[in-house]
Amino acid sequence: MENDTPTAALETSFDLVARQDKTEQDVKLLRSDVDEVKARLDKVSRAAARPAIGGATEAASVELKGFVDHYLRRGADAEYKSISGATPSEGGFAVPREIDAVISATLKDISPIRALAQVVQVGSAGYRKLVTTGGTASGWVGETAARPETGAPDFAEIAPPSGELYANPAASQAMLDDAAFDLExxxxxxxxxxxAQAEGAAFVNGTGVNQPLGFLSSPTSLAGDAVRPFGTLQYIGSGDAAGFDANPESRLIDLVHTMKSGHRQGASWVMNSSTLALVRKLKTADGAFLWQPGLVEGQPDRLLGYPVVEAEDMPDVAAGTFPIAFGNFRAGYLIAERHATQILRDPYTNKPFVHFYATKRVGGQVLDSAAIKLLKIEA
Incomplete structure (x- = not known):
């Protein structure tokens, strides 16, 4: 019995050592699992943070490479179909999202009205939006008085006219065969x-027939917001049948304040460079320039405290024209477009050049006529 105690103590020591070793092994395994999960998360985070072009995710890179190498360079429909699942039966392949994103970003940079207006993506050819033209009626009553029924708000339907916008650039087969050529x-x-060139003109002067209805093609009136029909833009005269009168600043100030204060937050001037050259020379009665250049790089120049945007499709100063617009275009003009750009490779029409026929459906119309005001050259 005397040897039982040392033996039990020894067994207990062995048991503690074994448990400690097992615990250390469990900790090492747990740390290994944590490190593996962390590495996977870091990989996913780095992939998600990459730019769309030149550093897309692995799946997107495969799709883009397949689109460029198989379809654009060689016209191999079957090979590209097996990669992306696109269907040429709809009139061409859908441009991969990376290229389409670059097109959209460049359009926003080049087309000034697109950068200012409200843009919605649609999945079908038609788009409709209901706009309330009068708020729900209300009234004051006593604590126990009856609540009479209030009038219902009035609505107007906006259905922007649209059309098929297309481009047909061409490249020689030798250029396409050159691997160093940045085709995408x-x-x-x-x-x-x-x-950008086509839609920039349409958003300003479009007829509404197979193309957007430009805001300068909308009906105009001298009447104020309270009595003017919905969809009709208000304008004021310049005071001179050939240009600006002796007090141009008063006309421009009047134009600003014909707009409701809520819309003036975010409003801007729109004119072409020729009109802008004249406006930059305008002075007040005491000799001060109305024009205020931006003091910081990247900050827009201002006129009466509001930024100025150049749109070359605006008309020059001439009798009966509307060379200057002032408005909150995000509230005042709606652009509806089908997001996907379709492209059809055509190597036959103009050999040895390969044409890439790209199409996109775009529509546009004035959304809130109280948010855009015009200056007309007239006495």
């Missing part, structure tokens, strides 16, 4: 430039 960058830039 060139294609995105060419399509964006063509689209």
């Amino acid at each position: 960058g060139w294609l995105a830039q060419e399509i964006a430039l063509e689209f």
